[in-house]
Amino acid sequence: MSMTYEERQARLGYIILKLFPTIMQSIFKGHTNPRGLRVNFQLKDFRTSLTLKETSLMEQLPNIEDFTLKLCYKILRFENLILEPSCKWGNNPHATEVEIGDDIQRIINLTNEVISKQCEDISEIYYNEFLEITKDVTKRVDGYLHQETCFKMLRILSSADISTAEILQKLALVQKINVSQTIDSDAEIREQYSRMSLVITDTFPNILRDVIRSVIHTNKLYQLCVPHMRSFPLDQQKSLKDLDLLNSNDSLDVSLVYKLLRQFKLIPSPTKGWGLYPEKGDIKLGDDVERIRNYRNQIAHRTNIIIEKNEFENYFDHFRDIGRRMDLNFFQKTNYEETIVLHKTCRMDIQMQVKYENALQELENIKCE
Template identity: 50%
Template structure:
């Protein structure tokens, strides 16, 4: 190998070993005083979990001259949340026009990874010159931000100085890739739930009010259109609809009420896969997005916990943003729903705000533990209670006879081997249904383990009958699938939209 390749790689390596740690130390000192860090560390007031090597560095506080790139980055981003999200989002490559401090921190991390991973024989003159120019621009901007010129001077000094190529390349082998994310904490998961709650509580209701306002601008006229079908709504929804004739505004309508009005009055085209079913990604008409809003709202409101993993969080937000984008295109007046949703992802959130949205979500459905037969815990909310009450009243008043069925959904919370268990259950439906009394099921395949269960109406006459039937059924299911290795299994029971009573 030519010495020139070693020299180029070593020159870049000196930036990683000597310049980049100094950059991160200075940014850290700009936001947080070393004495303040020392005080918090002495009180064990950090939520971060430090490695053994990092503990040694923290014990040297207020001296931070030996702080690595990673420990400075971890403290700034994960402990104090001082760095705003880069426009490209963490872990990506910033555009040349993106020049905020967080964008340059991301460039520094990307450069570090590139320099420590590249093979020496691949360090061409073009690669080296381009990267050095990027580093020069980066430290110049950061100096300007910090109102100094120390980093540019250090960069110039390193470029001009002689390098011991072998020594630097050897030291470079000990530099590890920077972890750009931390293991999930319970607090992280709950914060994600609260962030997802903001569009559900604040933005989606506004979107649907705009939809129904476009269909019928005058609220009292909408009330008149609802009168012929008013008895098909729940009593609380009937009350809200009756008030429209006096208030002449849609501000009192929630997601559930608007959804039922749009559907009952056929004010918009029905979703591609019909009402009550989550649309596929390719289904993007107005009805599809109204159905998505209902499904996502219910999925989050029906959870038995408030913990959202990172991948699930990203999937939800990508879907939410797409809905906002299409709705911005749908309305003739200017709206900004997509940006409002994007802002929810990174907006400041203190504990009071987190609790506010978490509680608001929980109040939508009021999900509670209703019954336990180890290892199964059964949860359901107000919707299911209302549904049961209405069904039992109907059975009593109409004196329905014969073997009729109703459909409910049973959702396994925190199920990890979804795809495998869906395949297993789909292959065993006939076998499982054969020995059951008063119940049969099919399996849904939308992202989580969902059982669509058809139950004979006589099994719903009392809570005791219902719970005993479900327990026997689920014991048979659990004997055939691999579930989460935990002491308990959380099951959420839901009524299925639009399927109250079905003839067998």
């Protein structure tokens, strides 16, 4: 005997109420340390807003037995604990997109669909498709987590005796899960500052070290500096001595490399000369060295860390241009353009964000010569 619309809706509602939260809790456990998360929560090192009920649940950490589907999703997504699905958050995954993030998005989409439908919209075809998709999701999640829990639970729930009226009453109280971006806009803006710091503190120094390495051997550079050693500050003297002791220029920062290139005329001067900002069409090696110094100073010595979206995009366009020209200078033996693109889009957790935010702030009192 075929089921009524109400019975089909109640069956799917039962899966939403019982199975999906369990799946999400399993994924959640596999991607975070509940005790560590509690510390972050207590320190207010948190990116997404919580309701009063969700805040109460967070206070129960490390216990997550009562964590809702919505809360697990918000933390996994907005705390960057899991890679973004192939389809991108908030979209419908294609059948071929089967990463764990894609299945999380499927669970959210299926939940919102059933909540939004009238009971007469739950056709037999839709019901069977829902169960087939859910079966595939449970199998993939079990495989991902090296367990058999989710698929077994689906089989049990699918044949369990339920009260249709009771399930439909509970389902009516479930709210749709908002899949739009709900993170703190200030946190997002601060993250942009940290991404720029990746370029300023990691990639730009490496570029300039490659520049100076390409024009003079490390030992010869040290010998060149010896007669002038007292003209360098003590911290720079130590870096210069490392040239000789370690036979490496890894300790040279942007400020020191710029000074050496300029003082000893190791490369041709920029188009407008040293110390002057190049015009857009100035693309000599010296021009980009001058740009690196200027961008490093502009960003490191800002009075605040708020980087608006348009400003962020503009900076990265310029950074990428520098990386591309440097790759050409080194005959495509480097991949600085690709590295800078990755800095703009790579996964960045809170610890990484704080690290690079602090790295720029440590440069605040250091001035290029």
